[in-house]
Amino acid sequence: MTDASLSLDDVQRAARRLSGVAHRTPVLRSKSLDAAVGATVFAKAECFQRTGAFKFRGAYNAVASLAPETRGNGVATYSSGNHGQAVALAAALHDVPATVLMPEDAPATKVAATREYGAEVVLYDRYQQERTTLGESLAEDRNMVLIPPFNHWDVMAGQGTTALELVEDVEALDTLVVCVGGGGLISGCATVAKAQDYPVRVVGVEPEAGDDVKQSLEQGHIVTIETPRTIADGQQTTSPGDKTFAVMARRVDEVVTVSDDAIVDAMRLAFERLKVVLEPSGASALAALLSGAVSVEPGERVGVTLSGGNVGAQRFAALVGAE
Amino acid sequence: MTDASLSLDDVQRAARRLSGVAHRTPVLRSKSLDAAVGATVFAKAECFQRTGAFKFRGAYNAVASLAPETRGNGVATYSSGNHGQAVALAAALHDVPATVLMPEDAPATKVAATREYGAEVVLYDRYQQERTTLGESLAEDRNMVLIPPFNHWDVMAGQGTTALELVEDVEALDTLVVCVGGGGLISGCATVAKAQDYPVRVVGVEPEAGDDVKQSLEQGHIVTIETPRTIADGQQTTSPGDKTFAVMARRVDEVVTVSDDAIVDAMRLAFERLKVVLEPSGASALAALLSGAVSVEPGERVGVTLSGGNVGAQRFAALVGAE
Numbered sequence: 001m002t003d004a005s006l007s008l009d010d011v012q013r014a015a016r017r018l019s020g021v022a023h024r025t026p027v028l029r030s031k032s033l034d035a036a037v038g039a040t041v042f043a044k045a046e047c048f049q050r051t052g053a054f055k056f057r058g059a060y061n062a063v064a065s066l067a068p069e070t071r072g073n074g075v076a077t078y079s080s081g082n083h084g085q086a087v088a089l090a091a092a093l094h095d096v097p098a099t100v101l102m103p104e105d106a107p108a109t110k111v112a113a114t115r116e117y118g119a120e121v122v123l124y125d126r127y128q129q130e131r132t133t134l135g136e137s138l139a140e141d142r143n144m145v146l147i148p149p150f151n152h153w154d155v156m157a158g159q160g161t162t163a164l165e166l167v168e169d170v171e172a173l174d175t176l177v178v179c180v181g182g183g184g185l186i187s188g189c190a191t192v193a194k195a196q197d198y199p200v201r202v203v204g205v206e207p208e209a210g211d212d213v214k215q216s217l218e219q220g221h222i223v224t225i226e227t228p229r230t231i232a233d234g235q236q237t238t239s240p241g242d243k244t245f246a247v248m249a250r251r252v253d254e255v256v257t258v259s260d261d262a263i264v265d266a267m268r269l270a271f272e273r274l275k276v277v278l279e280p281s282g283a284s285a286l287a288a289l290l291s292g293a294v295s296v297e298p299g300e301r302v303g304v305t306l307s308g309g310n311v312g313a314q315r316f317a318a319l320v321g322a323e
Numbered sequence: 324m325t326d327a328s329l330s331l332d333d334v335q336r337a338a339r340r341l342s343g344v345a346h347r348t349p350v351l352r353s354k355s356l357d358a359a360v361g362a363t364v365f366a367k368a369e370c371f372q373r374t375g376a377f378k379f380r381g382a383y384n385a386v387a388s389l390a391p392e393t394r395g396n397g398v399a400t401y402s403s404g405n406h407g408q409a410v411a412l413a414a415a416l417h418d419v420p421a422t423v424l425m426p427e428d429a430p431a432t433k434v435a436a437t438r439e440y441g442a443e444v445v446l447y448d449r450y451q452q453e454r455t456t457l458g459e460s461l462a463e464d465r466n467m468v469l470i471p472p473f474n475h476w477d478v479m480a481g482q483g484t485t486a487l488e489l490v491e492d493v494e495a496l497d498t499l500v501v502c503v504g505g506g507g508l509i510s511g512c513a514t515v516a517k518a519q520d521y522p523v524r525v526v527g528v529e530p531e532a533g534d535d536v537k538q539s540l541e542q543g544h545i546v547t548i549e550t551p552r553t554i555a556d557g558q559q560t561t562s563p564g565d566k567t568f569a570v571m572a573r574r575v576d577e578v579v580t581v582s583d584d585a586i587v588d589a590m591r592l593a594f595e596r597l598k599v600v601l602e603p604s605g606a607s608a609l610a611a612l613l614s615g616a617v618s619v620e621p622g623e624r625v626g627v628t629l630s631g632g633n634v635g636a637q638r639f640a641a642l643v644g645a646e
Contacts (some may be wrong), residue, residue, distance in 0.1 A: 026349065047598040048598060052598060109595065267636075268636045271600050271636045271639070272432065272600075272635060272636055275370040275371060275375060275599055275600040275632035276598055276599060276600065277594050277595075277598040277599065277600065309598035312595060313590075313591045313594045313595055313639075313643045313644060314643075314644050316594070316636075316639075316640070316644070317639070317640035317641075317643060317644020318640075318644065320636045320637075320640060321636060321637050321639070321640020321641060321644055
């Protein structure tokens with residue numbers, strides 16, 4: 001078991017690397033959202049991050065942290081989509097090649113966007129093949145550095161800058177609600193939250209079908225599940241990594257789950273009230289607040305990650321319009 | 324004919340009234356948008372304005388400009404939707420009642436939102452009844468002050484604060500592209516643009532079916548058309564007012580038109596690339612840039628109004644998803 005060796009300092013260093021490169025995304029406020037949740041909600045809108053999701057923070061931090069000679073041959077990764085785009089852009093900004101392994105059934109917009117950033121895309125069958133092994137051998141064959149999507153200290157530190165900006169922009173939070181796939185975002189964010197000089201409850205949110213992190217934290221060891229079938233394609237992980245598990249075990253208070261229907265409801269509310277586009281994975285933390293999966297006290301100050309907005313208009317229409 | 328008696332001073336006074344009340348909306352930038360347009364585009368995102376559209380600026384300025392004893396009995400208006408919501412909220416913020424006359428076929432979300440702000444909604448048939456006359460007699464019956472949606476100096480001055488913020492936030496613009504319904508927004512914005520110490524071309528955009536302003540400016544007098552059938556429900560005006568016509572005749576360089584299909588394409592691009600929600604009327608200026616209806620030089624700096632985001636998810640799905 002790896003120690004929880006991720007500190008506020010690591011996140012602050014990442015913030016300095018990202019300064020002027022990543023967008024400082026807005027914190028959205030809405031009276032109708034507050035009324036629907038029954039608390040004061042501060043929504044960190046990572047749908048406006050470069051590449052459309054928080055993933056750029058971690059990928060850029062990881063690539064920037066490599067010695068120039070190490071990253072010279074390029075970087076590789078496996079990703080359900082947003083991390084792939086993020087690595088592709090981070091590599092392009094460092095002028096090195098990128099290869100991205102993506103599932104065959106990833107949304108077409110994500111595959112196309114990854115290619116647009118200049119990366120080579122290699123497809124695989126996510127229900128038959130194990131992406132970590134495939135990714136590792138791909139990187140080895142090409143002599144590239146593998147940047148995994150979550151189980152990597154520099155990636156986790158980069159994702160933590162999301163919460164760092166939020167606590168800088170907002171007065172003391174009581175609760176921070178964060179979308180959980182493999183746990184990279186929440187590991188970084190919980191590290192920031194627990195380093196504040198006031199108590200912050202940190203709650204993770206997974207789709208019902210993909211509760212590998214919830215099970216892992218409850219059982220005290222890493223639990224691996226079948227690839228979950230959920231609309232939240234960014235949260236179809238089968239287990240946390242050893243590094244994210246170690247950090248989450250110490251710093252995450254609770255993980256709750258939401259149904260695909262609750263996610264669609266949250267996407268609709270974000271669209272109609274906040275006027276922003278959220279992909280299913282990006283709406284899951286909001287869904288937990290709206291559905292009551294996370295209980296909040298009246299007057300509580302709640303931060304929530306709106307972690308990504310990469311959903312095509314047609315897919316959105318199919319998910320949200322058919323009612 | 325009324326003189327074009329709207330000045331930069333009027334808009335600046337409106338800005339002071341709106342300070343701390345209206346949102347200073349963000350200016351969105353996107354490399355893929357720049358590439359699609361072939362220029363450097365600065366998009367003023369009024370979908371994030373209170374009530375979801377720029378209309379709050381003018382309505383609040385008009386209500387705030389009334390003497391307290393004059394507005395005591397409340398305010399009334401006629402509106403295809405966004406102005407109604409704006410007057411409703413402006414009245415609520417001044418603690419006076421509001422009555423809003425709305426067409427029976429206005430989007431249900433707009434009718435519901437107007438009621439939520441505390442206004443009484445009275446419905447009429449927009450293809451049979453003339454809203455101006457109805458609105459005037461309604462206001463007279465109830466002894467309320469009528470706040471018309473565009474042909475009113477304080478309304479026009481308030482809308483102009485949109486451009487005032489844009490020119491403050493962005494270095495010199497070459498062109499400003501503005502959605503046109505009755506001409507309230509463009510009158511205020513053109514007044515600001517033409518008061519800068521550098522030349523700014525001001526281009527208005529109407530839906531093809533509703534080109535009353537284009538015809539009016541070309542013919543040099545106010546032209547009245549049949550109520551246009553277009554998806555851009557905020558631009559279904561039949562003629563400009565005498566005040567907006569007078570200002571536009573002096574300060575607008577050109578009016579172009581866009582098809583409903585081009586508007587849908589712009590809504591889709593805003594959704595997928597900018598991650599923001601635009602209603603059809605709110606996307607028309609962007610549509611003019613994307614469709615080439617407004618010609619721009621490479622390297623030109625172009626401001627564009629994204630004037631509103633009040634579209635239900637289901638209506639969006641029906642418009643954009645069915646391809």
